[in-house]
Amino acid sequence: MSDSVIANYKLAKAPIYSHCFSQDRSVLAITLHTDCLVFKMVPNGKPQLVASLSDHDKTVTAVDMSVHGRIVTCSQDRNAIVWEPLSDGTYKPTLVLLRINRAATCVKWAPSGYKFAVGSSARIIAICYYEQENDWWVSKHIKKPIKSTVNCLSWHDNGIILACGGTDGYVRAFSGFVKGLDSKEQVSSSPWADKFPFGALIREWYNGSWIHDVQWRSSQEKLAFVTHSGSFSVVDPSDQIWAADYPEGLPLTSVVWVNDHEAVCGGYSCHPVLFTEGANGWQFSKNIDKSVAARTPVAASLDEEDQDEGASFGISALKKFKDLDLKGKVSTRVQECTHENAIEELAPYSGTGDQVTEISSCGLDGKVVIYRV
C-alpha cells in the first residue's frame, strides 16, 4: 500500500461491479451478487452495513444514487428498481419495467435526478422517468443504430445529451430529451447539435474495440472513453480525436476526469493510471499506487539482455509451480497494489471546484478503495 491510498475497505468476498457514494459521502452503496448493500460511512472505521436491498433475483450489474439520495439498481433479471430512502432508514422499492429481453448492464441518473438511463444487452437504452398521473416509472427506448451490448453511459451536465459506448466498438451521443421534464434552454447553445428530439443520434465515433467507459467533461464540451485495447481517447464537438495508449497494454475499464487536462483510468492492471494533456495531446503520465519494485515498465529496460526481461513477464505462474515443487510452498509475492484484482469502476470522491483530489474505486476483489490523485 502506498501513500496515495487514503482508505481501503474489504467489503465482500465476491466481485463488486459497481459502487456509489451519496452526495455528502455519508452513504455507500455497492452491488453484491443479487443484492445491493447500503453502508453508512464511519470516520476512521469500517463502513457499517445499514440495509440490504434484495428484490432482484439475478446478478445486480450497476447502482447509482441521485442528488436526492434515491438509489437505482439494475440487474440481469432485466429490471431496474428505484429505492426511495425512508425516514426510518429503510428503503421503499419501486419496480421499473424496462421492457428489454436481455440483461441490463449499466444505469446512470441524469444530473437533475428526475430521470435515469439504463443500458442493456438488448441493444437498447431505456430512458426512465416518473409519471405523476399514473404513479409509475415510464421507460422509453433508444434503439437505433446500436448494434450490440451497451457497456457504459454518461449524462452531459445539461441533462439532455447522453453518451454511450458498447461492444460494437462505437461511442455514440444521443438526445435523452423528455418532454415535460426538460426544456430547450438546457441545450440552447450546445456545440453538438441544433435540435435534440428524443432518441436522435447526435454523434458517433468508431473505435473498434469494446468501449468500457465514457465520461463527459461538460465544462470543456469534451468526451473521454476507454477501451478493452487499453486506449484512452478524448473527442470534441469538431470530431477531433486524441488517443493515448496505456503502455502496460491491459484493458481499461473506467475513466474519471480529474481536471480539464488530466484523467484517471482504471482497469485490469489493478491500479489507477493517470493520463495528462500536454502540448502534444494526451499522454500516459504515471501509475498511481504501484510499488516501484514491481514489474518494470517494458520500455524502460530496452538495453538489458532479453532473457532478463523475459523473467519478469509471463513466468510468474511457472515460478509459482516451481517453488511449490522445490520448496513445498509458494514464495510470498510482494503485493504490488491495493486492489488485488481488476478495477471495475472509478468515481470522483472529493475535490474543490473543477479539480478532483480524491477518487474511489471498486473491484473484482470485493474492495472499495479511496485514492489521492
Added chain:
Amino acid sequence: MEDWRRIDIDAFDPDSGRLTKEDLKPPYPVAVGQAEIDSKISQLRSAATSGDFSTALTLVTSDPPYSADQAIKERYFAAVLSVLTQVRQAEISTLVKQLSSSQTDVLIKYLYKGMSCPEGQKQGGTLLSWFEKVTQHLGVAPVVRYLSDRNTV
C-alpha cells in the same frame, strides 16, 4: 428453469434482429483492389530479394489491406509470410525494435494469422521466435490490442 441462459430469446421476438458479422465490420471508406496489392507484393519481393528486410518489414506493417476481400488478403499474406521466414533468427530482435507501436500491432496480426493457417504452421518455429521477440520488447500490449481489434489482415 435451470438452463435459462440457453433459451433462444430472439426466436420469441423476430423484430429484435440478430447481430451479424456484417454489423461488426469496421466502416471502410474504400476497398483495396487487386492492382494495388499486386504492386505491393512485387515491392515486397524485390526488397526481400535484395536482402533489405528493414524496408520489407516497414512495407508489411504500414497500411495493411484491411478492407480487401478474403482472396486478396490470402495472396498478400503469402508474400508477407515468405518475407518473415527469410529473415535470419539473429536479425529478428533488431528489426522488431525498429518498429513503432502501431507497426508492431500489424506485425502481431500477421503472426497470429500465420499460426492459424497450414502454410504458416509449417513455419511455426520462425513465427514463434518473432512472437517471442515482440513480447519481450513490448510486453502483452500488442497482443491485447490484437485481441480487441476488428481489422483483420
